[in-house]
Amino acid sequence: MSVRGRAGRAVAGALGIAVVGAAAEVARRRRVISRRGAGEDVAFGSLRSDPITVVADDGVPLHVEIDELEGDRAAAEEAARAARKRRPPRAEAVPDPSALTVVFAHGYALNLDCWHFQRAAYRGLVRTVLYDQRSHGRSGRSGDGHATIDQLAHDLKQVLDTTCPDGPVVLVGHSMGGMTIIALAEHYPELFGSRVAGVALISTTAGGLDPHRILVPVLPSTVGGQLAQRLVATLARGHRTVDGLRKAGKSVASVVTDLFAFGDEVPASYVEFVDAMLSATPFEVVAEFFPQFATLDKYATVHALGAVPTTIICGTRDRITSVGHSRKLHSVIPGSTLLECEGAGHLVVLERHDQVNAALDQLLAAAADRVGPR
Template sequence: MPIDPPLLSLPSLSAPPPPGSRTVTTDDGVPLHVEVDGVADADLTVLFSHGFTARLAEWELQRAALRNRARLVLWDQRGHGRSGWTPLTKATIDRTGRDLGQVLDATTPHGPVVLAGHSMGGMSIMALARRRPDLFGTRVVGVFLLATSAGGLVETGVLGLALKVVRRLGLLPLYLRVLQLLAPVLERFRRRGTAIGRRITRRLLFGADDAHPHDVRLVQELLEETSLPVTMAFYATFLDHDETAALEVLRQVPVTVVAATHDRLTPAAHGRRIAEIIGPGAELVVVPGAGHSVNLTRSQVVDDALNALVDRVRAGWRKAG
C-alpha cells in the first residue's frame, strides 16, 4: 500500500494559541489547554484526546476532515503541549481519565459527544468509562479508539520478565523513583533533533512502509517537546495500566477500534482484543503496514473510519426516532 503524501507542518507551540482556545482548570489546580473548532451549533461534538508525549496538534488532519461536520474539542493532557505541569504523583491514566471528564463537563455540558483517543488518549477514555459509566449511552454516544490498549503492554519479552522480577523483589517504587530523580538531570543535557532520535522515532512510531522522512522528523519534533520529567512520571502508569473492566461500559455505544499491523507500542493484538471484548457494537479497522502514528501517516484511512463512526451514530439517532 503506498504511503500518504508528506504531512503539512503542524502548528508550533511558539505561535499564539488559535481562536477558540480556552483553559479548563482541574480540581487539583492544573490548567489544561483546550481548543474548540468546527461547527458551533452542530448536533454532535467530537472530543479528541492525544497520545503520550504528543499534544492536540497530532489530530490536525482529522480536525480538518471533520471541521465542517461537527463541533470539535481538542485538549492537551496534563504536562503536555500548552497545558500546565503535573505533580509526579498525579501522572497517571486514572488522573487523565478524570481530567477528560472535567474537560467534557466544562466544554460540552449538554448534547451528544463522540470521544476519540489515540494511544494514551484512548486509555484516558477507558479510565473515564470506569470512573463515570453513567456518561456512556447518555452524553457519550460513540467512542473512537486509535492504536491503544486496555492493558498488558508489558507482560512478555525481556522487559516483561525484568518487570516481574523487580515487582517480586518489591523494587518497582524505588526503580521508578530513581528514573524520576534522574529525569531533570538528563533533561538539562538533552539534545533534540538528533539522528539517533530520528532512528528511535522511526523504529517505534512507524511501520513497514509508512515512514516518509518528513513525517519521521515531524513526529520526532512533536514528541521531543515533552520534557523528560513528565515522560518519566507517566512511565509507571503504563506498567500497571489495566482498563479491561471498562470495556463493558463501552458496550453501551457504537465503538470503532483502529489498529496498525506494525505498531510496536500498542500492537494490533491489543486493538483486536478490545474489539473482541466489546463485541458486536465494535467495528475493527486494521491498517496493514502502518505503525503507531497511523493517524498521521495513513490519515485517509483514519479519517474515513472516524467519519463512518459519526455516520453510524447519526444513523442510530434516525433509527431510534
C-alpha cells in the same frame, strides 16, 4: 379517503424521507470526499483556534481549543431544501453528523497537534474539541501523585462538562488518550449511551502492556520490566541532563522515532513532527506517567463501551500497543468494529490518516443515526 389514496400518501411520504435522506447523505459524502488529503499542504502545528482554559478538579489548567462549525451545513441544507419540496413536511429531519461534538484525546508524550490530519479534515464540518493532557503541550504540570490514567479520566470529564455540557459527543482517543476514555467508562459509565454517542479507540489497550520493551527490547519481560522502572526512576532524578542529551542526540532520536512511531516509510516531515512533540515533553513528565502503563488493567469495565458505536483502529506493525491489544478490545466490547491498517505503526493517525478518517466518518454517521434526526 380511499385505501388507495392513503396508500399513495404513505408511499409518497416514504419516498420523501428516502429522497431527503439520500440527498443529505450524498451532500455529506461529497464533503467528506472533498476533504481527503486535507492537511497535506498545511504546516504541521499550524492549525489553531483561540484557546480556553479548563481547570481540572485538582487545579491543573488544561489547554483546550475548539473548532466551531463555520457554514459547514450549507451544501446539505441546500440539498435538503430541494428535496423538501418533493416530500411531506413530516419527512423533514435526517441524522446529521454535524450535530455532534467530537472530542480528541492525544497520547503519551504528544500533544493535541498530533491530530493534524483529523483536524484538517473535519474543521468546519463538525464541532471539535482538542486539548492537551495534563503536563503535556500547553497544559499545566500535574502535582505529585496525580499523573495517573484515572486522573486523566477526571480531566476528560471536566473538559466535557465545560465545552459540551449539552448535545451528543463522540470521543476519539489515541494510545494514552484511548486509555483515558476507557478509564472514563470505568468511573462514569452512565455517560455512555446518554451524552457519549460514539467512541474511537486508536492504537491503545485496556491492560497487559509491556512498556519497558520500548527501552530494553532485548531483555526478558520480568527482568526488563524491573530494570525499566528503575532506569526511568533514576534518569528522572537527572531529568534536565536527560533532556539536554535528548536534544544533543537528535539524529539518533529521529531514528528511534521513525522505528517506533511508524511501521512503513513516511515522509521525513512526519518523523520530524513527531520527534519534535516527543522532545518537547520533559523527561520528568515521561517518568511520572511511565509506571501507569505496566499496572493498567481495565478490561473488567471496558464492556460499558458496548452501549455506543465503538470503532477500534490499529496498525499491524505497531511496536508499542500491538494489534493484539486492539483485537482483544474488539472481542470484549460488544458490537465494536475493528480496522487493522496493514503495515502501519503506532502513529497510525498520521501514517494512515485517510483510512483513519474514513473510519471516523463511518463512526460519526453511526453515532448520528443513534442520536436520531435533527
